[in-house]
Amino acid sequence: MHCSLRYSDNHPVMRRRDVALLVTALSLLASPAFADRREEARSQVDFGINVAQRGLWREAIYRWEKAVELDPTYAAAYNDLGIAYEHEGLLDKARKAYDKALELDPNNSQIRQNYDLFKEINDRVSQQKEKR
């Protein structure tokens, strides 16, 4: 009888080698130092969110600045930093943070939405400055 499902691979050796390669790459990426920094950045972002929700935006900025210092590839941290700068009226810094967040994660619709809302305000302020 014909059976369409075949789980016993034709090349078990090949498969084992692929898995080994993947494990090696992952273990390299997850080197203790890198993992520690990433973990620390994540906890800084968590803390920042917590304080921002209580209205302590300056403390949140401090935390998120630390997070991007620890992990410069952390798009969410840049996004949060952009929001905090915006709330504090630091529009130039906010734009740079949003730009970086989008550069790191261009397909993130949440970051794009935050940026679009910010841009509307920023454009208005720029126009005012030009008028002056």
Next chain:
Amino acid sequence: MTACLSRKKNARLALAGLALACAAATIACGVELYEVPVETPIPAKLDVSAFQRVLVAGFVAGGTEDIDTNQETVRLLRSQLRTKSELRVIDADVMQLVDVAQEQNKAAANDAASGEGLTVRTPSDNTGVTALPQKIKDEKDLEPYDRLFANTAYWKRIGEEYQNPLIVTGSVLFTPRSSSGLVTRETEVYDGLGRRRVVPTRVYMERKGFLLRPKFVFIDGRTGATIYSETRKEELLYNAQQETPALSSYFELMDRIVPDFLGALSTQKIKGTRVLLK
């Protein structure tokens, strides 16, 4: 055959396990969103730190006579400034600037006749001074009144009288408007199954309402010089059958304009929401 069935079962179990693992991973490492309210401060257009007080002097008003546009504008701006700016608002009689401009014009005409002073010579006017229309009906009628705001000596004198405040003045045109033509409206339609849909349709309509065109002029009471001016234009049209009092239309239109006016003098906060990510 039994071996094949058993393999199928194992495959299903493996897939279920994988799905479970994926779900757990999404919960553990997935993106978490936190919507937060933000208030973005917009800096004031003008640096008014040199002033402690503001005098909303009065406006050259024109258009409909259904309301006293000068009086209403002064009253509204003073009350807004009292609550939404840090400047102390001076309570003074509302200045009748149309009369002031007419007097200044008359004086200028006399000077011109006696060969003194600087006057603008126009071909249509043998006195050499551009006449000011007594009745202001449109923007064209308002234009010659702009000279009043450039009269630094006059505004400096007013400034001295009130101990050098920031002076807010300008012109306001509030005039009836009517228009007719095709407008897009949303209409409800029901299909054969009774399902409701809203579709845009073009319909001919006669509409009437008002146009409000204020020009705000900010004058430094210490020097009498204009430091900033801003013109806005807003229009409101209703169905021609609808009777809307002029005063309520005026306030509706001013509601759109006042935030911009306040934005010239004090920091405004724009409220919104953003999404924090983990």
